[in-house]
Amino acid sequence: MKAWEKNVRKVEPYVPGEQPKIDGIIKLNTNENPYPPSEKVMEALKALENDKMRLYPDPEAVELRDEIAKKYGTKRENVFVGVGSDDVISMCYMTFFNSDKPILFPNISYSFYPVWADVHKVPYKEVEVGPNFEIIVDTFKQENGGIIFPNPNAPTGLSLGLDAIEQIVASNQDSVVIVDEAYVDFGTESALKLVDKYDNLLVVQTYSKSRSLAGMRIGFAIGNVALINALNDVKFSFNSYTMNYTSIKLGVAVMDDWDYFEETRKKIIATRERSKEELTKLGFTFPDSKANFIFASHKTVKAEYIFDELKKRKIYVRYFKKPLIDSYLRITIGTDEAMDKLFEALREIVA
Amino acid sequence: MKAWEKNVRKVEPYVPGEQPKIDGIIKLNTNENPYPPSEKVMEALKALENDKMRLYPDPEAVELRDEIAKKYGTKRENVFVGVGSDDVISMCYMTFFNSDKPILFPNISYSFYPVWADVHKVPYKEVEVGPNFEIIVDTFKQENGGIIFPNPNAPTGLSLGLDAIEQIVASNQDSVVIVDEAYVDFGTESALKLVDKYDNLLVVQTYSKSRSLAGMRIGFAIGNVALINALNDVKFSFNSYTMNYTSIKLGVAVMDDWDYFEETRKKIIATRERSKEELTKLGFTFPDSKANFIFASHKTVKAEYIFDELKKRKIYVRYFKKPLIDSYLRITIGTDEAMDKLFEALREIVA
Numbered sequence: 001m002k003a004w005e006k007n008v009r010k011v012e013p014y015v016p017g018e019q020p021k022i023d024g025i026i027k028l029n030t031n032e033n034p035y036p037p038s039e040k041v042m043e044a045l046k047a048l049e050n051d052k053m054r055l056y057p058d059p060e061a062v063e064l065r066d067e068i069a070k071k072y073g074t075k076r077e078n079v080f081v082g083v084g085s086d087d088v089i090s091m092c093y094m095t096f097f098n099s100d101k102p103i104l105f106p107n108i109s110y111s112f113y114p115v116w117a118d119v120h121k122v123p124y125k126e127v128e129v130g131p132n133f134e135i136i137v138d139t140f141k142q143e144n145g146g147i148i149f150p151n152p153n154a155p156t157g158l159s160l161g162l163d164a165i166e167q168i169v170a171s172n173q174d175s176v177v178i179v180d181e182a183y184v185d186f187g188t189e190s191a192l193k194l195v196d197k198y199d200n201l202l203v204v205q206t207y208s209k210s211r212s213l214a215g216m217r218i219g220f221a222i223g224n225v226a227l228i229n230a231l232n233d234v235k236f237s238f239n240s241y242t243m244n245y246t247s248i249k250l251g252v253a254v255m256d257d258w259d260y261f262e263e264t265r266k267k268i269i270a271t272r273e274r275s276k277e278e279l280t281k282l283g284f285t286f287p288d289s290k291a292n293f294i295f296a297s298h299k300t301v302k303a304e305y306i307f308d309e310l311k312k313r314k315i316y317v318r319y320f321k322k323p324l325i326d327s328y329l330r331i332t333i334g335t336d337e338a339m340d341k342l343f344e345a346l347r348e349i350v351a
Numbered sequence: 352m353k354a355w356e357k358n359v360r361k362v363e364p365y366v367p368g369e370q371p372k373i374d375g376i377i378k379l380n381t382n383e384n385p386y387p388p389s390e391k392v393m394e395a396l397k398a399l400e401n402d403k404m405r406l407y408p409d410p411e412a413v414e415l416r417d418e419i420a421k422k423y424g425t426k427r428e429n430v431f432v433g434v435g436s437d438d439v440i441s442m443c444y445m446t447f448f449n450s451d452k453p454i455l456f457p458n459i460s461y462s463f464y465p466v467w468a469d470v471h472k473v474p475y476k477e478v479e480v481g482p483n484f485e486i487i488v489d490t491f492k493q494e495n496g497g498i499i500f501p502n503p504n505a506p507t508g509l510s511l512g513l514d515a516i517e518q519i520v521a522s523n524q525d526s527v528v529i530v531d532e533a534y535v536d537f538g539t540e541s542a543l544k545l546v547d548k549y550d551n552l553l554v555v556q557t558y559s560k561s562r563s564l565a566g567m568r569i570g571f572a573i574g575n576v577a578l579i580n581a582l583n584d585v586k587f588s589f590n591s592y593t594m595n596y597t598s599i600k601l602g603v604a605v606m607d608d609w610d611y612f613e614e615t616r617k618k619i620i621a622t623r624e625r626s627k628e629e630l631t632k633l634g635f636t637f638p639d640s641k642a643n644f645i646f647a648s649h650k651t652v653k654a655e656y657i658f659d660e661l662k663k664r665k666i667y668v669r670y671f672k673k674p675l676i677d678s679y680l681r682i683t684i685g686t687d688e689a690m691d692k693l694f695e696a697l698r699e700i701v702a
Contacts, residue, residue, distance in 0.1 A: 003525035004551050007450040008581045011588040036402040051387040054563040058370055086590040099358040115588050174354035200355045215404040215596035230359045237362040237466050239437040245566035246597040
């Protein structure tokens with residue numbers, strides 16, 4: 001080993017879901033939206049100006065923050081934007097989680113939470129979910145340096161009611177509480193309603209799921225001005241221009257077409273509910289997902305076997321080979337047509 | 352102060368150069384390219400597919416890394432890409448600068464270097480440039496946990512020869528040495544020639560200056576495979592999908608039109624040399640810039656006064672109110688037409 005290698009940071013690299021570069025596959029492995037973004041996105045793309053490309057984008061991303069604020073009935077000063085909600089949350093760790101006390105998050109949850117803690121040298125403690133994967137409000141009633149959890153939770157899809165969220169936020173007013181609402185638009189009540197009441201609450205959402213724009217990397221956070229200012233200060237000390245010209249413009253275009261958003265999210269919810277029926281018939285059990293995926297375990301056939309068999313048939317779902325969840329598959333809700341092909345394949349595999 | 356505010360990170364936010372949102376200004380303050388990107392960028396934009404937007408972009412950004420590798424005669428495995436060179440360098444700090452010994456950089460240099468050190472809790476020591484702002488090779492011959500400097504340096508525009516760079520790299524083989532070549536294409540020999548010889552050397556470049564694509568936020572680093580792997584591991588543990596779909600595609604299109612790049616960078620170099628003559632006639636002195644800006648001080652008129660007067664005339668240059676450099680203005684090289692307007696205004700102001 002060379003001397004300089006001793007100072008290289010050792011990390012456990014996160015392995016993202018496969019993005020296979022082959023055609024004709026059915027991709028139900030990374031919770032993307034099966035519907036393309038609104039046609040307004042293509043219009044916005046065509047309206048982009050070559051001469052603007054040579055200039056730095058607006059570091060404040062004012063246009064995008066104003067549009068988000070307008071749609072959510074708040075102000076620019078209450079909105080932070082980043083390169084996907086991963087960027088937003090990572091920035092939150094750097095900004096808010098500087099206590100010696102551990103931050104808390106569920107032991108079954110988004111796999112990036114412990115990774116960011118390691119990267120940013122933040123102590124953490126995983127609180128245990130219940131026997132049916134449910135988040136238990138009382139586990140968050142202990143000393144901590146911050147709290148983060150997704151609602152609905154990933155990869156289970158289970159959601160917490162607003163009362164439960166409020167209990168967590170209200171009983172932790174000395175900490176910043178982050179509700180990661182990546183999947184909220186598929187049938188969960190948002191904690192945005194509580195943002196005016198609790199200055200320690202930050203709600204994070206993303207364009208990557210319900211907004212059909214994973215390719216553009218846009219996430220945002222809404223909270224009180226002090227939280228947003230603190231985030232912006234850290235962001236500006238780091239990389240002032242993270243949101244590129246196209247993200248800003250396309251992000252505005254997507255928010256602008258609310259009808260299309262309603263139409264597609266309702267279609268996905270309907271397909272999810274139908275998928276629950278089909279999966280039940282096929283012998284699967286699962287938590288009652290409110291997200292755009294179902295976390296399903298078969299009564300008799302092993303998850304890894306099903307995963308491999310589906311892959312042979314060019315159908316990609318997600319399998320986490322980890323304790324507690326290694327008998328489950330996380331299946332993204334695709335179009336009705338894609339789901340029918342999945343059920344057909346599953347009928348062969350689990351028969 | 353609320354209890355949670357005690358755990359909020361305190362940072363000295365970087366103040367980026369103004370991006371005024373008014374029309375009709377002459378913008379010579381943030382070292383952008385005065386020429387729009389190649390028409391191939393607009394073609395690439397029109398070829399983007401709506402249905403690809405809903406999918407996560409390739410986390411490996413293979414297409415872009417392959418194109419950069421091809422153009423620079425190296426391999427994908429030797430290329431790292433990020434959201435502007437700011438993102439690349441910040442990631443380098445996290446990845447390579449984990450020693451207890453201070454990293455070294457010049458005391459007159461890119462203002463983000465100490466800021467990233469603070470953000471990532473990296474100890475640092477500024478080494479002094481000479482009386483004419485020149486970087487002194489011997490100042491880098493002391494114990495350190497890493498080295499970074501721009502070549503040409505910013506905001507002076509002075510460049511170091513390849514021999515000097517090699518001395519720094521060769522005498523610091525226990526540290527990672529980063530040469531920040533944001534401005535290299537305007538007339539400095541690149542250290543890329545040394546990358547095969549020294550495994551501790553990483554060269555960082557950007558699309559924001561010579562490639563006319565500041566709006567898209569693309570930076571890259573070239574170095575040996577071990578360095579690039581380490582960077583990718585940290586990146587993947589942080590945010591796997593930082594390069595969005597449009598950046599990847601437009602970044603390829605720009606690299607693909609090398610002739611246009613040659614044409615525009617030569618035009619900028621010619622305008623810079625003519626500007627040196629004009630500024631000399633107007634009573635300015637300056638280091639002999641090899642970048643797309645000139646760091647100029649007037650013999651009798653104060654920099655801040657000139658800055659304010661230019662602004663009244665809607666001409667924006669950069670003024671740093673900092674010790675050692677507060678009698679200088681950093682003037683970005685614009686089109687010949689823009690520079691003529693600057694000279695005309697300066698004739699009024701310094702007369």
